Amino acid sequence: SAVISQKPSRDICQRGTSLTIQCQVDSQVTMMFWYRQQPGQSLTLIATANQGSEATYESGFVIDKFPISRPNLTFSTLTVSNMSPEDSSIYLCSVLSTQEGEKLFFGSGTQLSVL
Amino acid sequence: GENVEQHPSTLSVQEGDSAVIKCTYSDSASNYFPWYKQELGKGPQLIIDIRSNVGEKKDQRIAVTLNKTAKHFSLHITETQPEDSAVYFCAASKGTDKLIFGTGTRLQVFP
Numbered sequence: 629s630a631v632i633s634q635k636p637s638r639d640i641c642q643r644g645t646s647l648t649i650q651c652q653v654d655s656q657v658t659m660m661f662w663y664r665q666q667p668g669q670s671l672t673l674i675a676t677a678n679q680g681s682e683a684t685y686e687s688g689f690v691i692d693k694f695p696i697s698r699p700n701l702t703f704s705t706l707t708v709s710n711m712s713p714e715d716s717s718i719y720l721c722s723v724l725s726t727q728e729g730e731k732l733f734f735g736s737g738t739q740l741s742v743l
Numbered sequence: 744g745e746n747v748e749q750h751p752s753t754l755s756v757q758e759g760d761s762a763v764i765k766c767t768y769s770d771s772a773s774n775y776f777p778w779y780k781q782e783l784g785k786g787p788q789l790i791i792d793i794r795s796n797v798g799e800k801k802d803q804r805i806a807v808t809l810n811k812t813a814k815h816f817s818l819h820i821t822e823t824q825p826e827d828s829a830v831y832f833c834a835a836s837k838g839t840d841k842l843i844f845g846t847g848t849r850l851q852v853f854p
Contacts, residue, residue: 629789661841670832670844671787686841720786729794731777732842734786 630655630725634735641711641742648707649738651721656701659724662694665737666717674719677704711742745770747835749845756823757853764848766833767815773835776816777842778807781830791818823852 631654641647651660660677674694676684683696698704708715721735746769756762766776774795779787793800793807793816800807804823809816816835820827833845 632786634786670846673841730775730839731789731792733789734779737784737786739784 629728629731629733630657630723632721632723632733632735634721634738636738637736638739639741641740643712643742645711646707646709647711647740648705649719649721651704651706651735653702653723657723657725658701660698660704661722661724661732662696662704662706663720663722663734664717665720671720674706677706708740711740713742716740716742745773745835745837745840745843747833747843747845749833749848751848752846753849753851755851755853758823758825760823762820762823762827762850762852764818764831764833764850765815766817766835766845767813768835768843769814770835770837771811771814773814773837775836775842776807776809777834778805778818779832779834781832781847783829787832820850823850825852825854828852 633652635650662674663671664674665671673686674689677696677698679698695707718737718739720737722732725731749766777792778790780790781787791802791805791807793809804821806819828851831848834842836842
């Protein structure tokens with residue numbers, strides 16, 4: 629499976645600031661995604677990171693709040709903008725690997741706490 | 744749209760016993776059903792998956808069964824060990840649609 633490196637692994641941020649999370653994959657992948665996992669909850673898809681074009685956002689998520697970059701087939705960033713305590717969650721990068729059929733793999737996540 | 748329900752939300756078993764987690768899905772066109780294990784402070788790890796053309800799949804101590812008629816699928820862990828303790832998520836999707844995740848089951852295996 630693809631090796632997915634995500635950083636930072638955790639951060640504590642002040643209200644109103646922004647945090648950029650980086651995701652690096654060890655092989656080229658077509659599909660990359662960003663998920664949010666609120667405390668004790670399941671996984672919710674934020675957006676699909678499209679290489680060379682704007683990300684595709686799910687209902688309830690907007691580009692101004694969660695801008696995403698995908699400059700190439702191995703790297704993506706997610707920014708959480710103008711943070712509030714409600715943004716405290718785990719943010720997960722994931723990739724769709726076609727090496728063993730189409731399977732979704734996750735990075736180790738970024739634990740974000742907003743004070 | 745697709746909806747996935749997962750039960751139980753918590754499960755406690757004695758080491759060596761079996762554990763079963765069940766999920767139901769709503770969209771009969773769904774054809775891919777993975778299971779993920781998430782340990783504390785880590786991202787979800789894909790442990791087994793099944794596609795709709797198969798009724799059962801095994802990998803050592805874990806197995807997944809699929810009943811397309813009833814639209815439910817289950818994860819079976821035999822001879823449980825303390826290191827099996829984690830949160831388990833089921834998911835479902837059809838074609839290239841996004842995965843829809845269940846609400847998770849916290850499994851505790853007591854030595």
